[in-house]
Amino acid sequence: MIRVVHYLNQFFGGIGGEDKAGAPLQVHRGAVGSGRALAALLEGEAEIVRTLVCGDNAFHADPEGNLDAALAAVAEAGADLVLAGPAFNAGRYGLACGAVGAGAGERLGIPAVTGLYTEAPAVDVYRSRVVMAAAADSAAGMRPALEGMVRIGLRLARGGGLLPAEEDGRIPMGYRAGWAVRTPAAVRALDMLAAKLSGEPYTSEIGLPARAEPAPPAPAVADLSGAVVAAVTEGGLVPEGNPDRIESSGATRWARYPVSMFEEGGGPAFRSVHAGYDTRWVDADPNRLVPIDALRSLEKEGVIGELHDHVYVTTGTGTAVTEAERMGGEMARRLLADGVQAVIATST
Amino acid sequence: MRRPLRLEVRSIPIEDLRLGRTTSVSGRTLTVSPREIADMVLEDARIADVKVAAACPGEDVRIVHCLDAVEPRTKPGEGAVFPGFLGGMDTVGSGLTFRMDGVSVLVSSRFPGPFSGLLQAREAVVDMSGPAAVYSPMSRVRNVVLACTPNPDIENDDYDDAVRRAALRAAHHIAEQAVRSLPTAPTATGPEAAGSASRAASNPSAALDTTVFDFSDSDPGLPNVVYFYQLQGQGSMADTYLYGRTIHNLVPTLIHPNEVIDGAIVSGVHVYALYKNPTYMHQNNPIIWELRARHGQSLNFAGVIINRGHNYTQEDKERSSQWAAKLARMLDADGAVLTAEGGGNSAIDLMLACRYMEQAGIRTVVLSGEGPGADGYGFPLFYTVPEADAVVSVGSEDEVVSMPEAGRVIGGGRLLDGETPSRGPFDLKMYYQYCGVNQLGGNVLAGRAF
Amino acid sequence: MIEKHGIPAVLLTAMTSMALAAGANRIRSSGLIPHPVGDPDRGPEEEAAWRRDQVGKALAAAAATIDEARIFADW
Numbered sequence: 001m002i003r004v005v006h007y008l009n010q011f012f013g014g015i016g017g018e019d020k021a022g023a024p025l026q027v028h029r030g031a032v033g034s035g036r037a038l039a040a041l042l043e044g045e046a047e048i049v050r051t052l053v054c055g056d057n058a059f060h061a062d063p064e065g066n067l068d069a070a071l072a073a074v075a076e077a078g079a080d081l082v083l084a085g086p087a088f089n090a091g092r093y094g095l096a097c098g099a100v101g102a103g104a105g106e107r108l109g110i111p112a113v114t115g116l117y118t119e120a121p122a123v124d125v126y127r128s129r130v131v132m133a134a135a136a137d138s139a140a141g142m143r144p145a146l147e148g149m150v151r152i153g154l155r156l157a158r159g160g161g162l163l164p165a166e167e168d169g170r171i172p173m174g175y176r177a178g179w180a181v182r183t184p185a186a187v188r189a190l191d192m193l194a195a196k197l198s199g200e201p202y203t204s205e206i207g208l209p210a211r212a213e214p215a216p217p218a219p220a221v222a223d224l225s226g227a228v229v230a231a232v233t234e235g236g237l238v239p240e241g242n243p244d245r246i247e248s249s250g251a252t253r254w255a256r257y258p259v260s261m262f263e264e265g266g267g268p269a270f271r272s273v274h275a276g277y278d279t280r281w282v283d284a285d286p287n288r289l290v291p292i293d294a295l296r297s298l299e300k301e302g303v304i305g306e307l308h309d310h311v312y313v314t315t316g317t318g319t320a321v322t323e324a325e326r327m328g329g330e331m332a333r334r335l336l337a338d339g340v341q342a343v344i345a346t347s348t
Numbered sequence: 349m350r351r352p353l354r355l356e357v358r359s360i361p362i363e364d365l366r367l368g369r370t371t372s373v374s375g376r377t378l379t380v381s382p383r384e385i386a387d388m389v390l391e392d393a394r395i396a397d398v399k400v401a402a403a404c405p406g407e408d409v410r411i412v413h414c415l416d417a418v419e420p421r422t423k424p425g426e427g428a429v430f431p432g433f434l435g436g437m438d439t440v441g442s443g444l445t446f447r448m449d450g451v452s453v454l455v456s457s458r459f460p461g462p463f464s465g466l467l468q469a470r471e472a473v474v475d476m477s478g479p480a481a482v483y484s485p486m487s488r489v490r491n492v493v494l495a496c497t498p499n500p501d502i503e504n505d506d507y508d509d510a511v512r513r514a515a516l517r518a519a520h521h522i523a524e525q526a527v528r529s530l531p532t533a534p535t536a537t538g539p540e541a542a543g544s545a546s547r548a549a550s551n552p553s554a555a556l557d558t559t560v561f562d563f564s565d566s567d568p569g570l571p572n573v574v575y576f577y578q579l580q581g582q583g584s585m586a587d588t589y590l591y592g593r594t595i596h597n598l599v600p601t602l603i604h605p606n607e608v609i610d611g612a613i614v615s616g617v618h619v620y621a622l623y624k625n626p627t628y629m630h631q632n633n634p635i636i637w638e639l640r641a642r643h644g645q646s647l648n649f650a651g652v653i654i655n656r657g658h659n660y661t662q663e664d665k666e667r668s669s670q671w672a673a674k675l676a677r678m679l680d681a682d683g684a685v686l687t688a689e690g691g692g693n694s695a696i697d698l699m700l701a702c703r704y705m706e707q708a709g710i711r712t713v714v715l716s717g718e719g720p721g722a723d724g725y726g727f728p729l730f731y732t733v734p735e736a737d738a739v740v741s742v743g744s745e746d747e748v749v750s751m752p753e754a755g756r757v758i759g760g761g762r763l764l765d766g767e768t769p770s771r772g773p774f775d776l777k778m779y780y781q782y783c784g785v786n787q788l789g790g791n792v793l794a795g796r797a798f
Numbered sequence: 799m800i801e802k803h804g805i806p807a808v809l810l811t812a813m814t815s816m817a818l819a820a821g822a823n824r825i826r827s828s829g830l831i832p833h834p835v836g837d838p839d840r841g842p843e844e845e846a847a848w849r850r851d852q853v854g855k856a857l858a859a860a861a862a863t864i865d866e867a868r869i870f871a872d873w
Contacts, residue, residue, distance in 0.1 A: 128725070164796035172797040175724030178744040178778070178785075179796040180482050185715055185789030186634035189740045190573075193683045193713040194646060196738055197571045205794065206718060206739040209727045215802035217823040220863040229857070232800070232807070235834075250722065250746075272465075276692050278583065279465040281833040288829070288836020291810075293846055294853040303854060317692060318745070320721035328799025336803055342860040343800050343807035344853060346834045347817065466832075660830040662814045693831060696816060731816055 002046035002157045005074045006035045007084040007100045009093040012139075013053030021092075023055035025066050027073045034142065038083065041150045046157070050077040052100070056092035063099060071103050079110055081157040084130075086115025086145035087122070089137040098126030105130065111156035115145040118171055131162065132171040223305075227341040230308035231259075232331065234316025235282065235289040235348045236274030239267070246315055248275035254314035254327045256334070259307060262292045276317030277348040289346055308340050316347060352564035353441045355606040359449035359557045360526060365402045365490035371522055372529035378451060378522070380492050385518050389494060394510035397497040401758045403454075404490045407476045408755030411493055412763060412770045413456045414472035414782045416615050417486050417628040418515045420448040420523035423610075429523075430516045430611045432592015441561075441606030446527050449557075452628050453522065454491040455515040456759035460498035460507050467585045469504075471764040472621030472782040473751070480751050483781040485790045486628070494518060495759050505584050512589075512616055515627075561606045561640055563649050571682035572650035575605070575635055576672055576705070578698055580617050580625070580689040581656040588625075588689070589614040590654070600655040600672035602679075605636045608652060617689065622745055622784035623717060625689045634789040635685055635715075651679045655701065657694030665697050673704035683711045687787050691717060691745065695731045706735035713738045717785035718795040719745045728795055743785040743793035747778040808856040810834050814869045824859045825869045828852045 010020040014033035031039040032051040039048050052070050059066045074082055082104040084097035094116050101112035106129065115135040116123055123132065133148030135141055148169045152162070164179050165172040188205075195202035221227045238246055244255035261267050270286045272279035282289040295307045312331050316324070335343065361376055368379035382400035389398045403409045421429045426443045428435035459469050474484040474491075481487040494514060498507045566572070579588040581595035588595060590603075591612055603612065613630040636652070643649040653675045659665045676684055684705050688698040695716065702712045718728035718741050728741070750773070757770040768774050778784045783791055800807040801823045809817050810828040817825045828834050835849050859870045 162798055165798055166796070175798050176718065176720040176728055176744060176795050177724050177798055178747050178793045180792045181794045181796075182792075184634060184638075184792070185740050185742050185794070186638035189635070189685050189713045189715055189789065190638050190642060190647075192738050192740060193573065193685060193711065196711045196713065197683050202738060204737055204739045205741040205796075206716070206728050208734060208737060209729075209732065214821055214867065215799070215823065217864045217866065218801040218804050218806040221806055221861045224857055224861050227860075229860075275466060277466050277832045279832065281836055281838050283464070284838075285836060287846075287849065288833035288838070291835040291849050291853045294835070294850040297846075297850055298854060298857065304857060318719060320723075320726045322721070322726060325799055329803070332800045332803035332805065335800065335805055340805060342857070343805055344856055344860075345800070345807050345809045345822075346828075347809055347811040347813065348831050348834060660832075661812050662827060665815075693813075696813065700815070731819060 002080045002154065003049045003078055004042060004046050004081045004083055005050045005052065005077050005079040006031065006038060006048050007052045007070065007082065007097060008033055008035060009096065010053060010055040013051065015053060021055045021057040024058050025052060025054040025069050027052055037142065038146050038150070041146055045154055046081065049079065054096065056096070059096040060092055067099050067103050070100050071107055074104055074110065075108055081153050082110055082112035083149050083153055084112060084114040086133070086135045086142065086149065087120065088135050088139060088141065089117040089120045091121045094120045094122030095125065098122040098130050101130035102126055111153065113149045113153040113156065115149045116171060123171055127171065128174045131156065134169050134171050221342045225302055226305040228306045228308050228339055229295060229304045229342045229344060230310065230312065230335055230340040231290050231292065231295060232312040232343050232345040233290050234314055235346060236272045236315040237270050237282065237286055237289050237313050238273055240269050240271060242273055246273060246313065248273045248315060249318035251315040251319045252323050254312065254331060256310040256312045259292060259309050259311055262286060262290070262311065274315050274317060274348060289348070291344065295344065308338065352562065353604050353606045355441055355561040355610055356444045357559045357561065357609065358444065358446050359559070360446060362448055362450045362490060365404055365451065365492065367400065367402050371525035373526040378448065378490070378526060380522060384521070385494065388517055388521060389496070389514045392510050392514060394499050394502050394507055395496050395514060396499045399495040401493045401495060402490065403476050403493055403758060405476055405488055409476045410754035410757050410770060411454060411456055411474040411491065412471065412757060412759040413458055414474055414621070415455045415457060415469065415511055415618055416515050417452040417454045417491070417626040418519040419628050419631045420451055420453060420519040420526070421611060421631065422446050422520060422523035422527055424527055429520050430614055432589065433513055433516050433614060434520055437591055439607070440610035440612055441604050445610055446523055448523055448526060450489050452486060452489050452491050453494065453515050453519040454486060455494045455496060455511050457496040457498065457511055458760065458764065459504045460500050460502055461504045463504070467583050467619060469585055469618035470620055471780040472624065473776060473780055474782045475751065475754065478752050480749050482792065483749055483784045485783050485786060492518070492522065493758050508585065508616060512614065516614065561609060563605065563643055565644065566648035567644060570646065570648050572680050573639060573647045573683045573685065574650045574676050574679050574681040575639060575652045576655065576676070576684050576686040576701055577652050578655045578657040578688040578694065579613070580658060580694065582658040582690070585618045587616040589616055595656045598654070598656045600653050600668055600675055602675060603652050603654050605640070605649065605652050608633055608636055620691070620779050621782045622778050623690050623787060624783055625786065625788055626783065629783065629786060629788050629790045635687060650681055655697065657688050657690060657697045659697055665700055669697060669700035670704050672701045673708050676705055676710050677708050681710050686712055686714045689787060691719070692730055695729065699731055699733045699736055703733040703735045713740060715740045715742055715787055715789055717742050717745050717787055720795065722746050724798070741795035742787055742789055743791060744795040745778050745785050749776050749778060749781060751776050806860040808859045810852060810856050818867055818869065823864065823867045826856045826859055827869065827871065
């Protein structure tokens with residue numbers, strides 16, 4: 001029998017309304033309040049061994065302390081599954097359910113499911129950290145919400161995985177993954193086209209990107225002839241042997257190499273490990289990717305003040321945007337620290 | 349007299365594949381003679397050795413180093429299959445073609461020389477059963493595998509040509525022999541004497557399903573839909589062939605859908621396995637088959653525009669995509685379905701075509717693989733345009749597949765990394781799953797929000 | 799990210815539309831995808847002179863004040 005701990009607020013836990021929102025965390029054996037309906041749904045499959053009830057204000061008066069106490073009770077109960085709520089569109093209650101659910105998963109490794117309305121405040125906060133069965137915006141939708149939580153929760157407690165959010169009746173957690181589907185892509189495509197042509201609604205399987213906040217342009221270099229200029233590339237140019245193990249694609253690492261390594265013979269040859277373009281021309285002459293020779297002659301001519309003594313390198317293919325932003329930020333801080341005033345970047 | 353292209357494709361359904369002494373069909377069982385195939389393949393001195401094996405769905409077998417898959421086809425008594433390779437230029441797309449339904453000739457090999465850089469033959473794996481079988485459409489057909497060994501003295505490109513021709517010839521031979529072995533039946537015009545192989549072959553066996561490809565009639569009340577079919581023509585190891593020639597300098601042009609179905613397009617793409625469109629997928633292009641099914645019902649199939657992806661400069665991409673959109677307008681298109689081969693760079697050509705079609709008032713749907721990152725939280729498309737508001741996902745390139753230990757391996761004891769034993773178990777990136785993210789919609793996977 | 803930190807960064811690339819979509823601010827069309835600052839069809843000296851010219855023009859973009867992302871073109 002799967003052991004379930006259920007989390008409720010003062011209202012659904014049967015203590016009272018808003019006037020009891022200060023009620024401190026209580027631990028009950030067995031099902032309490034709206035948990036009785038849940039227990040009926042779990043009949044024969046799982047058993048509610050504890051119910052935690054906490055007032056909405058009380059929880060948030062000391063969120064860390066209450067979370068610690070709640071998780072201690074979950075651990076003590078030997079729970080296989082935590083079910084929290086459903087909290088529908090409630091603000092404080094939803095956030096408490098999110099906190100308890102995330103804590104159970106992250107700290108105790110116990111699967112947890114809550115039930116929330118898609119626009120509830122807790123959704124944005126806990127979307128990626130707690131499994132959320134889609135619920136109506138009020139307790140009128142109690143039964144389908146509980147059914148969703150039970151369906152998903154029992155599967156997780158038995159070691160099963162998530163289905164795509166739509167099939168699971170869940171609020172999407174924000175990540176995508178591959179899934180075997182029944183309707184062939186050609187059929188889906190032509191159905192979508194038919195809808196589009198006839199003006200009926202259709203849903204793209206991949207939405208348009210939320211427009212990234214554009215970086216405001218940096219101010220212009222005031223005096224190029226006195227400026228330190230650095231070369232940066234995403235073209236994967238590394239010394240033979242790739243000592244920093246920069247990935248051929250999906251990079252998570254970047255490195256910088258002394259310009260002298262490019263200019264002086266005798267050292268390791270530079271080659272590109274980039275998996276996204278034909279590298280033979282760059283391998284034959286790395287200046288075709290990182291224009292060291294051109295920058296050096298511009299330095300000699302006095303067009304720029306100085307060529308910075310390191311070249312910055314990563315691989316820009318199949319690189320996750322979050323990784324690219326992190327690496328870009330790290331590079332930028334290093335360049336700033338080294339007094340670089342302008343960058344010549346190349347991309348393949 | 350006007351003679352529009354009309355193609356009848358007759359399917360010989362095969363549910364079992366065996367190796368035997370002669371190549372023939374009996375009921376729904378295809379028997380293939382390894383001796384016949386090997387003798388034929390080894391006529392080409394560029395191939396040092398070949399092992400012919402059968403790999404059927406549900407068998408505990410893994411195929412590695414997959415290069416191309418070809419559906420056996422023959423056009424009895426009337427011209428070339430795979431023109432430009434088997435025989436000279438001969439416009440296909442009309443008459444009668446037999447196909448072996450549920451069978452592929454799958455060629456597997458290493459190359460004789462080393463590679464460097466992007467354009468190299470990369471690992472491509474198919475599991476015929478187990479948890480990884482879902483990742484390749486070729487795990488759902490009966491494969492006659494030609495596991496070839498190169499003559500070490502020849503260049504990679506030359507060897508590529510050799511294995512491609514070997515697969516095409518074997519595919520043609522199998523279909524030819526199979527059709528010869530079909531029981532004869534009376535034709536509509538009268539009884540036919542048995543004994544003449546060619547006459548028996550041209551005689552439709554009564555039980556066979558026939559699919560007619562004829563788009564000569566259109567209904568003015570239905571929307572005109574074109575298919576924008578972007579092919580990979582990136583260079584050595586990443587080329588697609590049109591009537592035997594590469595498409596490097598192709599401006600977008602028109603091709604009749606029947607020509608595609610009838611073998612005009614042959615694959616030579618050996619780079620990342622997940623995005624490959626093998627010859628089998630061109631012959632059975634799911635978009636064209638689906639457009640055929642809907643032609644005259646809910647739409648008019650108004651034409652196919654082929655385009656070379658992976659153009660090197662923005663200017664070339666603009667020229668190509670605007671040209672394609674113009675062709676769609678010349679075809680009086682109301683809507684378009686767009687597909688591509690390969691990821692990254694080629695997505696730009698694809699999306700620009702979408703943009704210019706939409707700007708011309710042509711409503712589009714784009715099929716695309718996606719890459720939301722290892723954790724799945726990234727934006728899934730490499731490149732997109734605001735006009736691409738109807739995208740069908742054909743799977744995620746960022747999966748890692750747990751490959752169990754295989755009972756039997758065809759193609760080589762180690763993966764192309766030279767280290768990993770092919771038998772497994774190992775974790776393998778989606779990149780190396782043969783047609784794992786097939787952008788013609790040949791696979792059953794889709795990227796989904798979790 | 800480099801521009802975000804206040805350093806003007808000019809991106810030389812054959813894929814200007816991609817660069818714009820990726821959020822680069824100063825973009826110059828240059829070369830081909832596999833060699834953005836190379837032109838193997840030229841002789842070595844001519845190629846070096848061409849590259850110096852490309853980089854010189856890119857530097858001018860670093861010295862230009864802009865309000866929003868822009869592709870710096872020759873024409």
